[in-house]
Amino acid sequence: AQSVTQLGSHVSVSEGALVLLRCNYSSSVPPYLFWYVQYPNQGLQLLLKYTSAATLVKGINGFEAEFKKSETSFHLTKPSAHMSDAAEYFCAVSGTGNQFYFGTGTSLTVIP
C-alpha cells in the first residue's frame, strides 16, 4: 500500500527565506511522487513530479524536490519565498492500481 505523510500542517516563512515542506512516503513498490499547489478557491496545480528519471526534480515557480530512497522522503524546497507562494501544498504518491494518495496538506504562509 502507498501513503504519504506531510509533517507540519502549517509553515510560516519570511519573504526571501528558504521554503522547506516535508513529505515522507510509504510504498511497497517504486513510487511515483508529486507535489501539487492549491491556491484559495482553485483546483490543484502540478508543481513537479518524480518518475525515477532523476532524484532532483525541478518544477515550476522555482520549486524543486529531492527523492531520497534511504529516507523515504520527497521534501519540497524553494531558495527564496515570495508572497505569491502562499498556498496549500500537497504531496502525493501513486503506485500499483492507478491509485493516487494525497497527504493532508501543508499551508504555507509568507510573512512580508
Added chain:
Amino acid sequence: DSGVTQTPKHLITATGQRVTLRCSPRSGDLSVYWYQQSLDQGLQFLIQYYNGEERAKGNILERFSAQQFPDLHSELNLSSLELGDSALYFCASSVGASGTNTDTQYFGPGTRLTVL
C-alpha cells in the same frame, strides 16, 4: 486555467437528495478522475475512468457512482446525501490510462457541495 471544466460551481441541497456533478476534461485527455476534499478527510481519490470504462476505484461510497460518456465528459452522481458529504469535489484529467504514474493530472476548479 487548466482546461478542465466543472459544473456547477456551487450546489446546495438537502439530506436525502441526489445530485449530479459534471466534468469536461481537457481536449485530448482520455482519463477522468474524481476526488473529494473535506476538512476531516483531506483529499481522497474516488474513481477513475479511461475512455468510457472504469479504470480504478478509491474510497468511493456505494451511494456514489460515476460514468464517462462517449464524448469523454464525466458525471459523478451522489445519492441519499448526508451532512458528511459536504465537500469540494474535484475532477482531473490526463492523457492516458496510467495517469497516476507519469501523466500529469490537470485539475478543474471544483464543485462545492453543501448538504443542509
